[in-house]
Amino acid sequence: MTVTPGAPGAIARYSFDVAVVGGGIAGLSAAVSAAEAGARPVLIEKAPRTGRGGNTRFADAQMRFPHEADEFGPRDYSVDQMFADLMRISRGRANEDLIRTLCENARATAEWLTGLGLEWEAGYPHTAGYRRSPKSGGQGLVDLLHRRLEGMGVPVSYETGALDLIVDEARRVRGVRCASPEGIVDIEASGGVVLACGGFQANVQMRVQHLGRFADSLILRGSRYNTGEGLMMAIAAGAQPAGQWGDYHSAVxxxxxxxxxxxxxxxxxxxxxxxxxxxxxxxxxxxxxxxxxxxxxxxxxxxxxxxxxxxxxxxxxxxxxxxxxxxxxxxxxxxxxxxxxxxxxxxxxxxxxxxxxxxxxxxxxxxxxxxxxxxxxxxxxxxxxxxxxxxxxxxxxxxxxxxxxGGITFTFGGLKCDISARVIDTRGHVMEGLYAAGETIGEIFYYNYPGASSVIRGAVFGRIAGAHAAGRSG
Ligand SMILES: Cc1cc2nc3c(=O)[nH]c(=O)nc-3n(C[C@H](O)[C@H](O)[C@H](O)COP(=O)(O)OP(=O)(O)OC[C@H]3O[C@@H](n4cnc5c(N)ncnc54)[C@H](O)[C@@H]3O)c2cc1C
Structure with missing residues (x-):
């Protein structure tokens, strides 16, 4: 079910340029980049302030990105090597355009984070030298980006869970209906909605449905709030599911x-x-x-x-x-x-x-x-x-x-997107005004996972989505 603009049922309506759903690395990057591009974004976060940061806050948040040899690792790591690693580990099934975009933007995105004040150290030992780790871990990364949002005056609405997309008669996504402490509110966004609200790993019903019977008892490594609403509301509005819905990330x-x-x-x-x-x-x-x-x-x-x-x-x-x-x-x-x-x-x-x-x-x-x-x-x-x-x-x-x-960290299935992080519908057309980033994007990981690739994925596509949506606003 989707909501039409101005439909009854909401006790309040707010207007922004960009509505970002979810405040992990992907959503925070999207909101910062939209604001840097001159738009007025809002960040909508289902968790209370004390639980903010999604999976990102539980992670060491190590990232792989192309770089020259430095004090953290003795070897160069090129865009082509990263591309080859990611494609090989997905057994060639990952979307080449998305992986190329990820690899080509990873270094500039890491430098953007450095510019915002992120400090780095070496990643885990024996990882072939390509990992870099934020000194302050995932929690520090989340806090850093929140400070940046605060500095730019971007509002964050905690305890506000997105429920449905607001879609007009021309099928353009105009905003998002949310359950907030005030009640049901409609948040309209002229530039678009960025879904950065994770996978479905915290939703036991979806886990069993898509991963199998064993999946009901998996240890949940990260956020309890990633229960798949972003995926479900986008699919209900016509988005194309993509990627390996029957597989997931885990660890020993x-x-x-x-x-x-x-x-x-x-x-x-x-x-x-x-x-x-x-x-x-x-x-x-x-x-x-x-x-x-x-x-x-x-x-x-x-x-x-x-x-x-x-x-x-x-x-x-x-x-x-x-x-x-x-x-x-x-x-x-x-x-x-x-x-x-x-x-x-x-x-x-x-x-x-x-x-x-x-x-x-x-x-x-x-x-x-x-x-x-x-x-x-x-x-x-x-x-x-x-x-x-x-x-x-x-x-x-x-x-x-x-x-x-084992346990579950995040799910591999997501939404079909183009290299601008725009969501694609089941006919293969761009859904105007709808973006996805981070775990909500499909076609990146299959069967297995190249370590230290998910936080950087969130940062890269979040940044791209935020800037693109900002460009549509006004
Ligand atoms: C223990 C652990 C260690 C990890 N280590 C690494 C690592 O070193 N390197 C690496 O690359 N990856 C690592 N990962 C994986 C990585 O942290 C995540 O995949 C990545 O951070 C996800 O970012 P994201 O922004 O897509 O989602 P998240 O960070 O999970 O953010 C999603 C946000 O959406 C919010 N949300 C959900 N539903 C709604 C809704 N309906 N309305 C509003 N908000 C909603 C959630 O509350 C959450 O804040 C690790 C994960 C864990 C748990």
Whole structure:
């Protein structure tokens, strides 16, 4: 259902140039860029002020973007490399035009954020040097952009959830109807509405409908407010759904994480050890690729194929490495034992299986140089599954075990958009006055996820959408 301009049912009507729905990185970037372009935007945020910032505030908000070698990483990263990485990891299915736009604008957008006062540091270790991390994390990024909005006098309407698009008789999007603390209000926007209100990861009904039965019990890593209304209201108005609606972003989480809004509780160090299932058997190639290219698919493997929970096992050779601690924020202490048999008893798995698994694994390791910064080819031979890189024996007690599971961060399905972030309808036509940005855009991620790509996606397309909508206003 959509609303027509001037329709009854609203207790108040407000007029702006641009209405931005959602205040994560995408919406904040859209609102700032619309205001910088001279328009009068409003930011509509469903959460209360204390819960503002969407998924973005829970994230470290690391970003990949093209750059030259610098103090944070020894290698150049080009637009073409980024493009190739994103296309390869989507198995060639991502929309080439959108990915090209993302890669070509990522560096300028990162510099724009720097210009607004963002300070950077190196990203997680062993991520091939392309990640950069805001020093203040996602929360700091959100606060920085809010300060910028405040400085430009842009109003933010908290506890205001968009319900429906306002569409005129010529099918142009004229604004958005919202549920606010005042009651139902209509916010008209001459330049357009930017939907930057996330995916449907916090909506259990949509999760089960699109992802499958298992998806009702997933740990929700980020915001409870991303419940899919932006997608549903756009589709109701004729927008074309696009991208991989049956897949999602996840991470290998400490299984003891809180069930909702747990934030960064992921293990980013599993490539230094092995995974075993509840029977004490390995079930995937932990060294298949860089961690940034495997954590999403491994987490889904654990949830969907390994019975929901598994264990990550290390010895002291891994556990004592300086980067081990940097790549894991413990939810609780790991299990530790002087022998594998004792560890198995604590884990509640058959000790003979664990001894057999580790014995076979250790015996299969081939000689070679161990180097976590490259695919070092230090591998196993003759066992299935293999470990293709970074295979060191687990033989230095005490042994360490951490329970792991998957979770959901955001959904991959979204709206069909062009490179100006304009939403496309089911006939293939631009929907005048309607934009999407961030998680609400489809056709960017498929099957898997190239680490550190979602915040930069939000910033790039948010900025583009805000500027474009500002250009239509007046
Ligand atoms: C723990 C964690 C770690 C992560 N780490 C990284 C990382 O390091 N690098 C990276 O690239 N990505 C990371 N991600 C993913 C990334 O943070 C998000 O995908 C990205 O920030 C999404 O930005 P967004 O603006 O599209 O959505 P969000 O930041 O989720 O913002 C959406 C906003 O819309 C609001 N909203 C929802 N519905 C409505 C409605 N009907 N009306 C009004 N407002 C509404 C929500 O309240 C929210 O504020 C991480 C995510 C999590 C949870």
């Amino acid at each position: 989480l400490d299984a003891r994480s809180p069930r909702i809004e747990c934030g960064v509780t992921a293990l980013y160090n599993y490539q230094m050890g092995i995974f075993v299932d509840q029977e004490g058997r390995r079930f995937l190639d932990e060294g298949e690729d860089f961690r940034d290219h495997t954590y999403v698919k491994f987490s889904k493997h654990i949830v969907e194929q390994a019975g929901g929970e598994a264990w990550c096992l290390f010895d002291q050779q891994a556990y004592q490495r300086e980067e081990f601690a940097r790549a894991w924020r413990p939810v609780g202490p790991p299990l530790q034992a002087a022998s594998l048999a004792d560890l198995a008893r604590q884990m509640g798995i058959p000790a003979e299986n664990l001894l057999d698994t580790v014995g076979n694994f250790n015996a299969a390791i081939q000689p070679g140089d161990y180097d976590l910064d490259r695919l070092d080819g230090k591998r196993t031979l003759g066992i299935a599954p293999p470990k293709s890189n970074w295979a060191l024996p687990l033989d230095q007690p005490p042994y360490v075990a951490i329970p792991v599971t």
